[in-house]
Amino acid sequence: MNYTITVPDGSSNHGTPNLLCVPPTWFDYIIFFVSNYLVHAATIVTPPGATLVEVCFMSANALFIPSSGALSAVRRLLKHAAWSRTTNVCRAAKAGALCMVIKREYLPQVQLLRSGSDTLDAIFPKAEENPSSWFKKKFPNAVRAGVIPYSRKIHGFCEISPAYCLVEVPDHLPLKPYTRGSVQTTDIKLDDLKLANSYSLPKALVAVGQGLLGATTLYKTQGDQIAHYGVAAFGLTVAPYTFMSLVNLVSAMVTPEYPYMYLVHSPDMDDAIKDGSRFSEIIASLDVDAIHEPTEFVTLEFGLKYVLLAIFLMLSPLAIVGALSRFQFGDQSSAAQRGWIVSWLSVGMASSIWLKLLQGNIRNLPYFKGSTVVCGSLLLAVLILPCWIPSIGGMVMVGLMIREYGVCAKLDY
Numbered sequence: 275m276n277y278t279i280t281v282p283d284g285s286s287n288h289g290t291p292n293l294l295c296v297p298p299t300w301f302d303y304i305i306f307f308v309s310n311y312l313v314h315a316a317t318i319v320t321p322p323g324a325t326l327v328e329v330c331f332m333s334a335n336a337l338f339i340p341s342s343g344a345l346s347a348v349r350r351l352l353k354h355a356a357w358s359r360t361t362n363v364c365r366a367a368k369a370g371a372l373c374m375v376i377k378r379e380y381l382p383q384v385q386l387l388r389s390g391s392d393t394l395d396a397i398f399p400k401a402e403e404n405p406s407s408w409f410k411k412k413f414p415n416a417v418r419a420g421v422i423p424y425s426r427k428i429h430g431f432c433e434i435s436p437a438y439c440l441v442e443v444p445d446h447l448p449l450k451p452y453t454r455g456s457v458q459t460t461d462i463k464l465d466d467l468k469l470a471n472s473y474s475l476p477k478a479l480v481a482v483g484q485g486l487l488g489a490t491t492l493y494k495t496q497g498d499q500i501a502h503y504g505v506a507a508f509g510l511t512v513a514p515y516t517f518m519s520l521v522n523l524v525s526a527m528v529t530p531e532y533p534y535m536y537l538v539h540s541p542d543m544d545d546a547i548k549d550g551s552r553f554s555e556i557i558a559s560l561d562v563d564a565i566h567e568p569t570e571f572v573t574l575e576f577g578l579k580y581v582l583l584a585i586f587l588m589l590s591p592l593a594i595v596g597a598l599s600r601f602q603f604g605d606q607s608s609a610a611q612r613g614w615i616v617s618w619l620s621v622g623m624a625s626s627i628w629l630k631l632l633q634g635n636i637r638n639l640p641y642f643k644g645s646t647v648v649c650g651s652l653l654l655a656v657l658i659l660p661c662w663i664p665s666i667g668g669m670v671m672v673g674l675m676i677r678e679y680g681v682c683a684k685l686d687y
Contacts, residue, residue, distance in 0.1 A: 286680060295680030302681045303673060309487045310512040311337060311669070317481040317522040318343055319350065322371035322532035323427040331655075338662035340514035341626040344587040347518075347525040348580055353445070354528040356473075363449060363464045363558055370573065371469070371532040372443035373422050374560060375434065375543040375551070380409055380571075381421065381441075408541050408562055413571035419444070420573050422535065429534040430555025438546045442573040443538050448564040452539050452556045464558055471530035481523035488516025495598065499679065504604030505595060506615040508672040508679070514591035514622060521587060588623040595619060611671050618668030625661035 286295050315333040324332070335342040355368035366372050422440035434440065443449075451464060495509025539559035547553070595601075603612060 292684055294684075295682040298676050298681045303676065306491075306672075306676065307669070309484070310491055311515055313480060313484045313487075314340060314515040314519050317477060317484060317519045317526075319347070319477075319522055319526045319529065320531060321346070322366075322369060323422075323535040325425050325427060327425065328423075334662075335629060335658070336518075338665040339622050339625045339629065340518050341588050341591070341622050342629050343518065343522065344626050345584055345630045347521050347587065348583045350525040350529040351583065352579060356528050356530055361465050362467055362469050364445065365530075366469050366471070366532065366536060367443050367445035367447075367449075369471075369529050369532060370420065370442050371471075371535055372538050372558075373428070373440040373535045374443050374538045374540040375438050375546050375553075376409060376441055376540065377542055377545075378437055378439050380413075381419075381439070409571075412562065412565045412568060414568050415570050418570075418572045427534050429536050429557075431552060432537065432554075433552040435546055435549040435551045437549060438542060438551065440535075443560070444571060444573050446569075448561040449538065449558045450561040450564075452559040467557060469532065469536060469557070470534065471532045473530055474526065478523055478526060481519045481526070484519040485516055485523070488512045488519070492516065492594070492598065494682070499682075500599050500602075500604065502604050502679065503607040503611065503675060504602040505599040506604065506607040506611040506671070506675075507599060508615075508675040510595045510599060511615060511618065511668060511672055513594045514619065517591045517594065518587075588626065592619055592623070611675065614664065614667040614671045617664040621661070621664045628661065629658060 315336045318329075318332050318336050320329055320332065332343070349370075353368045355365050358365045358368055363372070419441040422442065424434075426440075428440075432440070449464060491509050491512045495507055499507045499509055536558075537553055537556045539556050541560075541562065543551075543553065543556075
């Protein structure tokens with residue numbers, strides 16, 4: 275039995291008998307871009323105490339640099355704080371939710387920035403150097419710790435003088451109940467402390483939905499579309515977004531999110547208070563006496579596991595694209611399409627490393643304090659926005675290819 279159907283002008287089957295491709299409407303464009311790209315931004319896992327500005331900036335990076343969260347996900351996967359059977363405080367340390375005060379002079383990158391700069395010396399007064407200080411004795415090696423931005427939300431009150439900064443507390447350092455002088459301020463043990471944290475079910479559901487939609491798009495891309503455009507096929511561009519959404523889902527399951535960071539007392543905090551700093555709601559104290567041997571002050575670990583897992587996460591989307599397209603050019607793709615799409619897929623991996631380096635170092639600049647935080651954010655944006663160019667150009671190419679190729683459906687008859 276034969277049927278006759280009326281199709282819009284410009285419809286085609288691209289030489290495939292059971293395929294029907296019709297010209298896209300604006301709704302088709304919206305559905306494709308929202309379901310395959312924009313939704314990924316809603317799956318990001320935020321750091322402890324992240325502000326609205328940070329979340330918006332991370333979401334924008336996730337949209338234009340889908341692998342921007344890969345290196346942060348590596349840490350969450352390796353630490354898997356949710357699986358820790360220790361105290362809530364130790365679990366928070368694994369998640370990077372504890373912070374302590376140290377002198378800025380301990381940070382080697384600040385020493386480098388300060389070198390030969392009278393301006394920085396004026397803005398960041400040097401703390402009094404003491405070669406026999408507790409920090410140099412306990413941590414004689416290089417400091418590799420995440421510096422906490424001034425804008426980060428801290429539980430209680432935190433007003434810190436310029437000569438000091440907040441850093442993450444390494445999860446291997448011993449802690450004890452906080453005491454003021456020789457008097458313990460509370461009878462509560464560390465085991466009894468309850469620190470606010472949560473697991474976002476809506477975010478997990480969005481990640482699952484985005485993964486299913488992305489997998490469906492990749493499945494539909496096989497065949498005629500790849501034959502036409504090869505590695506530049508617009509359906510393949512969803513691979514990094516789909517993969518990273520699933521990575522975000524797993525990392526969110528193994529690491530809870532903390533709405534605030536929590537202060538841990540350190541000897542430098544006492545010096546900072548003498549210099550005019552003010553703090554409240556300190557939950558614990560660093561047990562300096564329990565650190566018997568010199569150790570490393572490290573929260574940013576770059577061991578073999580970290581490197582291998584980072585390489586896997588960043589190269590997997592490219593491997594998916596290569597497996598489906600075999601990196602062929604196709605018979606109808608243009609040089610512009612190939613150039614923008616391939617740069618979108620490849621430059622994004624390098625951009626994620628660049629982004630991590632910037633976030634880890636630019637926080638030490640004077641722009642990130644007080645009323646000038648906007649200037650610091652603008653500086654960070656100027657250094658990162660060029661990394662968005664390949665994805666913006668690639669998205670334009672995707673829209674043009676959808677208009678050229680059409681919205682397709684297989685007919686069963």
